[in-house]
Amino acid sequence: MSIDFTPGIINTYHGDIYNCTTNTDNAKTPDTPKWPCDNWEEQQPINSTFSGEGYTSDQYDLAQHQLQQINACHTNTTYTNADYSKIVAQLVSLINNIETISSTPLTQQTQSILNQINNIRYEKNKNSECRIIVVANPKPDKAIITKISVEEGIPVRFSVQTMFSDTNFNAEQRADLPTNIKDIQSLYQKMTKLYIEHSENKNRMKVFAGTNFIDFNMTGQNLSGFVLTLSRFYFEDLLNINFTDANLGDTIFSHKEHPTPKLYKDEQYLDKQIEGLFSTLLTINDNFLRAKAEIASTIIKFLEARITNLSYNDILKYQQEFQKQCYKQVKAFTTLSRYNKIQTWAEMSEYQFEVFQYETLNPKKCHARLI
Structure with missing residues (x-):
């Protein structure tokens, strides 16, 4: 299996999971793609389930999966600062070694983080700011969400930072990434390829x-x-x-x-x-x-x-x-x-x-x- 996209911009459309819309012929891609817990100021805890009415089985599974990620953002977890720091450290290590991982046996740490990842998404907002969102589940249905982004400054810095802690603010855990990263798009493609080829997560x-x-x-x-x-x-x-x-x-x-x-x-x-x-x-x-x-x-x-x-x-x-x-x-x-x-x-x-x-x-x- 191979996936090797030419560098480019990619946004994501998740459909109308709240209204169970199945008519996608006239669906419009949002100007600013949404992800679980985006715009946290406007989010409220969601206490709902899907009946599945109006869904194909695949749409239903996708909607349920996304709702679980949304609810996970609003659920009081038992994660500590050390848990958040561990995820950041594992992602930094993964990215540091991303060029050589596929040609060498995976370490236990690399396999562990690949197995915990539930989704990897690339997004670009109206201001042309790019970031990668990584959703990891060290515990079932308890997500830790991180963003990989470009930080302003000279020279340009890339960083990994946890997002959406129990208080819905950006958590304090962050780390710089190596300076030899060319751009967010190519990093996204490499991470996705690695995830698909090596993760044992059935959602890959x-x-x-x-x-x-x-x-x-x-x-x-x-x-x-x-x-x-x-x-x-x-x-x-x-x-x-x-x-x-x-x-x-x-x-x-x-x-x-x-x-x-x-x-x-x-x-x-x-x-x-x-x-x-x-x-x-x-x-x-x-x-x-x-x-x-x-x-x-x-x-x-x-x-x-x-x-x-x-x-x-x-x-x-x-x-x-x-x-x-x-x-x-x-x-x-x-x-x-x-x-x-x-x-x-x-x-x-x-x-x-x-x-x-x-x-x-x-x-x-x-x-x-x-x-």
């Missing part, structure tokens, strides 16, 4: 649930086996991704807002999009009908833009995929026009293809004939 495969991937270079990434509920992707970036055994329930797909029109006349660009998206599509489990439908319809959009220089033989492999039974079941998971488009391409004969190609090449003649 949920580390990307709710993650906004739209600012990453996703080409060729291996997301096999991850829970990606409520994660967000751009269609145009889903090239040659391995989604084998990934949970794509309620994953949010969207198009880039302002695609360059010239790109739709660039055959090399279109071919890259078609082949990359098709490679990704083939790795998606047939049970995730919405993901299959959305990506299939995007491939068709690019095929139509490329139609003038295609032959019927060129489309046969795509047609064979679209003829699978799962595409006959996607009607409830996409728009009627997209569903009809997929079925049209699945059933298209060579003659129908040639007619479509001719009409695309000669729109004025076809319009005049209709008149």
Whole structure:
């Protein structure tokens, strides 16, 4: 398993866990992403449970997990200053040795902190201040939350500091990090990769649930086996991704807002999009009908833009995929026009293809004939 993102900015969207919203098609990423106990002045203890009504099982599990972290911030723990200091020291040691850990046997201390981590999150606020939030659970359901951030000054300093103590203020425990850290983004990627590959925590495969991937270079990434509920992707970036055994329930797909029109006349660009998206599509489990439908319809959009220089033989492999039974079941998971488009391409004969190609090449003649 590998995960090695090109450095970039990533924010997180956790969905509406209070109102049990399941319609994610029009969901908006908050300007300032929230995390358990953010804006502590406004937080009140939460004494509630979820009925699960309106949730898929994966959404329910994710919401329950997040509620536990929120409640943990408001629960009187038995942690001492020494407990907080220990977490800080372990994280500092982990980061100090992060370049060599994967190539050497893990020490007991390193394995211990990786097992205690429940989540790692990168965030950037409106002021472009970046930080990594690490949620650790030395005791079940009793979270210690730390932030790894850049501190103002010359030279720039990176630090680890505990947050949200029993009084909800930043705790006193903090420590400087080594000066050879290049940036928070690359550190986040290294920490996440290490956590996924070496932690024994069963939650590690949920580390990307709710993650906004739209600012990453996703080409060729291996997301096999991850829970990606409520994660967000751009269609145009889903090239040659391995989604084998990934949970794509309620994953949010969207198009880039302002695609360059010239790109739709660039055959090399279109071919890259078609082949990359098709490679990704083939790795998606047939049970995730919405993901299959959305990506299939995007491939068709690019095929139509490329139609003038295609032959019927060129489309046969795509047609064979679209003829699978799962595409006959996607009607409830996409728009009627997209569903009809997929079925049209699945059933298209060579003659129908040639007619479509001719009409695309000669729109004025076809319009005049209709008149």
